[in-house]
Amino acid sequence: EGAFGGGTRAFAPSGKPDAAAAAAAAELDGLPRFEKNFYVEVPAVAGMTAEEVEAYRRRREITVEGNDVPKPVRDFRDVGFPEYVLQEITKAGFTEPTPIQSQGWPMALKGRDLIGIAETGSGKTLAYLLPAIVHVNAQPILAPGDGPIVLVLAPTRELAVQIQQETTKFGASSKIKSTCIYGGVPKGPQVRDLQKGVEIIIATPGRLIDMMESHHTNLRRVTYLVLDEADRMLDMGFEPQIKKIVSQIRPDRQTLYWSATWPKEVELLARTFLFDPYKVIIGSEELKANHAICQHVEILSESQKYNKLVNLLEDIMDGSRILIFMDTKKGCDQITRQLRMDGWPALSIHGDKSQAERDWVLSEFKSGKSPIMTATDVAARGLDVKDVKYVINYDFPGSLEDYVHRIGRTGRAGATGTAYSFFTAANARFAKDLISILVEAGQKVSPELANMGRGAPPPSLGHRDRYRGHGGGRSWS
DSSP, X not given: XXXXXXXXXXXXXXXXXXXXXXHHHHHHTTSOOOOOOOOOOOHHHHTOOHHHHHHHHHHTTEXXXXXXXXXXXXXXXXXXXXHHHHHHHHHHTOOSOOHHHHHHHHHXXXXXXXXXXXXXXXXXXXXXXHHHHHHHHTSOOOOXXXXXXXXXXXXXXXXXXXXXXXXXXXXXXXXXXXXXXXXXXXXXXXXXXXXXXXXXXXXXXXXXXXXXXXXXXXXXXXXXXXXXXXXXXXXXXXXXXXXXXXXXXXXTSEEEEXXXXXXXXXXXXXXXXXXXXXXXXXXXXXXXXXXXXXXEEEEXXXXXXXXXXXXHHHHHOSSOEEEEEOSXXXXXXXXXXXXXXXXXXXXXXXXXXXXXXXXXXXXXXXXXXXXXXXXOHHHHHHOOOTTEEEEEESSOOSSHHHHHHHHTTSSOTTOXXXXXXXXXXXXXXXXXXXXXXXXXXXXXXXXXXXXXXXXXXXXXXSSOOSOOOSSTTOOOO
């Protein structure tokens, strides 16, 4: 393993130097110096008063922590991006930086470690990707046998592919080469990419370790490390793999650590890998739903769910994309089969599907040929499909975090969306916290759900069989 090069941060989390850290510090002596601070504050930003900065952050729900935090930028031209990056931003049609970009770009360009807490769909991919492109272009070009300069770790292949698409788009003008390394597909094409040399690797942890152990790549040149959706990677049990990978990267690298939530285990991992980081939080660290999503909760029995689903589809089906979440792969397949028998254009995606099947289902869904897709939580975070108009929680998820992530598939990039959730007596333990999320987002809480939140038994469920239209008497809360 030592052949990979690199090492951990200079001190273990306990604060005492450990053997690996001492070895890493020694190894640093032989490594070339590299450039990581590219930020020059333009007069328009430097001229902002403390009051203006505070008012801007408050208006855009930006909270910051750390030493010497840079002021946010309000315009793309104030960031100091080179012209080739600005051209891509203009081409993409963006009008102003999102909150995470506005504060995250100056932080990342200063070369400091960064913790970003922001929802999926907040523009965070470009918040780390555009500084990564600047970083790559400032380093010596790759020599034969060199590994990447930028490494992005992601929990799922779907997310990794999506990040690579953005990398290709924004890195093209400066001839940056990237590749996506993930399991479930033949290694051949990925190995060939690595052998040719790439500046940016986007990878899922398991397949990357596989490639390192078979000496198809190494991390000796990595000076810019991104962990995207760190909370999701921990949920999926990737902590040992992440630690193994990071131990092979030089300790003076720049690390950017992104998460939608900030539970204790995510914080502990961050303490292990980051040195004197900035922290930027968009919105609040408390669990809350995107306010652009209209949330409806229907209390029913398990046996009523399928009929309710069909009635709902009859109401809302207009060719828009509809994502239906189920608890199990078996449930996904059963409901999809039933829907197809009833004439609905539905397909399913879950962990048991081959990569070719998943890619096909995703392309059918994205193109609108099959606008209804059922999915398990494996697909929930890593999936990036623009223009999902409706999310339906056929099975209510096993945590409120997953509820927020699931419904966050809609209402993205400035659009509005709608989420419908089926809520049974078996879900009663979530009622109180669900009500908090609904109230915080300004949503209506039905009397039945309010009663369940107070510990009352669920109502008798025989009387409501049909969704009503958007007028009075609608049964959605």
